[in-house]
Amino acid sequence: MSKDTNILSNVEIKKIVLARLDVLPSDIAISIGSDGSFTRDQLIESVKKEDEIGEKMAEVQMEWLRSFKKRVAPA
Amino acid sequence: MTLLVTRPQHDDATAYLSAWAEEVISTAKQRGIEVTDLRDTNANKTCLGQAIEENAPRLVFLNGHGGADCVFGHENNILIKVEDNHDLLAGKITYALACNAGQELGPRISETADSAFIGYSDKFIFPYSRSHVATPQNDPVARPFMAASNKVMISLLEGRRAQEASDLSKNSFLEEYNNYLSSDAGAAEAQIAQCLWWNMSKQVCLGEGDARLTPN
Numbered sequence: 001m002s003k004d005t006n007i008l009s010n011v012e013i014k015k016i017v018l019a020r021l022d023v024l025p026s027d028i029a030i031s032i033g034s035d036g037s038f039t040r041d042q043l044i045e046s047v048k049k050e051d052e053i054g055e056k057m058a059e060v061q062m063e064w065l066r067s068f069k070k071r072v073a074p075a
Numbered sequence: 076m077t078l079l080v081t082r083p084q085h086d087d088a089t090a091y092l093s094a095w096a097e098e099v100i101s102t103a104k105q106r107g108i109e110v111t112d113l114r115d116t117n118a119n120k121t122c123l124g125q126a127i128e129e130n131a132p133r134l135v136f137l138n139g140h141g142g143a144d145c146v147f148g149h150e151n152n153i154l155i156k157v158e159d160n161h162d163l164l165a166g167k168i169t170y171a172l173a174c175n176a177g178q179e180l181g182p183r184i185s186e187t188a189d190s191a192f193i194g195y196s197d198k199f200i201f202p203y204s205r206s207h208v209a210t211p212q213n214d215p216v217a218r219p220f221m222a223a224s225n226k227v228m229i230s231l232l233e234g235r236r237a238q239e240a241s242d243l244s245k246n247s248f249l250e251e252y253n254n255y256l257s258s259d260a261g262a263a264e265a266q267i268a269q270c271l272w273w274n275m276s277k278q279v280c281l282g283e284g285d286a287r288l289t290p291n
Contacts, residue, residue, distance in 0.1 A: 020262070020265070020266050020269075021266065023261070023262035023263045023266065024202075024263050024266055025263060027204050027205050027206055028202050028203070028204060028205070028216060028263075028267075029087070029202065029203055029204075029205050030200060030201070030202045030203075030270070031087060031088040031091070031200065031201050031202070031203065032198055032200055033088070033140055033141070033173075033174035033175070033198045033199060033200070034140035034141075034142075034147070034151060034174065035198075036086075037086070037087045037088060037203075039205075056198060056200075060200065060269055060270060060273045061269055063272075063273060063276065064268075064269040064272050064273065067272060067276070
């Protein structure tokens with residue numbers, strides 16, 4: 001289980017993650033290791049349910065946002 | 076000089092990894108390196124042990140699902156696991172294209188002399204086009220992920236050191252990431268770019284970073 005478990009308990013973060021996933025083409029699936037491959041709609045459902053897959057997608061997005069913030073922040 | 080490749084093929088993810096491993100195998104053969112290819116049902120613990128004993132490969136390329144202390148083979152049966160048979164990889168340069176094995180398996184392998192382990196400390200996440208499942212090598216969605224990953228093995232086959240091979244792979248992930256975030260990129264591309272960034276940040280190179288295929 002990730003150390004960032006319960007990221008999705010933050011309502012604003014959950015909205016951002018859902019908005020990002022919503023723009024994925026329906027033809028695309030995302031492989032998340034042995035957890036399986038998931039379509040856009042399945043990922044959205046996982047985020048809504050706040051299950052392990054939903055949390056992982058939130059973790060990916062939050063890590064990227066944190067790195068982005070570091071890269072654009074003035075030295 | 077021998078390269079050992081394991082590549083199960085029992086679901087979409089492993090089918091993609093297996094198909095893209097062909098590029099690595101072709102590169103090795105072009106460079107005159109013998110390849111032991113444990114594919115499909117042959118990606119199992121028994122065959123792995125025999126292949127290592129008989130061929131003493133310097134390079135090992137593991138494809139498949141993984142856990143913190145293991146990498147799986149055909150039908151997700153254990154292929155290599157800490158405290159079971161991880162010492163088979165002592166003295167070798169191993170690249171595990173598998174989730175999480177950089178957490179425990181990698182550090183244990185890299186404790187032994189002249190061993191290097193490149194892998195991922197978390198999930199390896201990649202998108203693919205469902206209309207390309209029958210032809211993974213032609214999938215433009217998965218290509219940047221697979222190409223950046225293959226950079227590890229191709230760099231090692233070119234004689235690069237382990238740390239250098241990992242750095243070059245990370246640079247490839249970064250280049251692909253920047254391409255996705257170019258001026259004409261849309262919101263869907265940004266979502267995919269996040270996964271490239273994730274894999275880049277989770278790739279680890281452990282142990283002897285100067286280990287290489289050819290002698291110094």
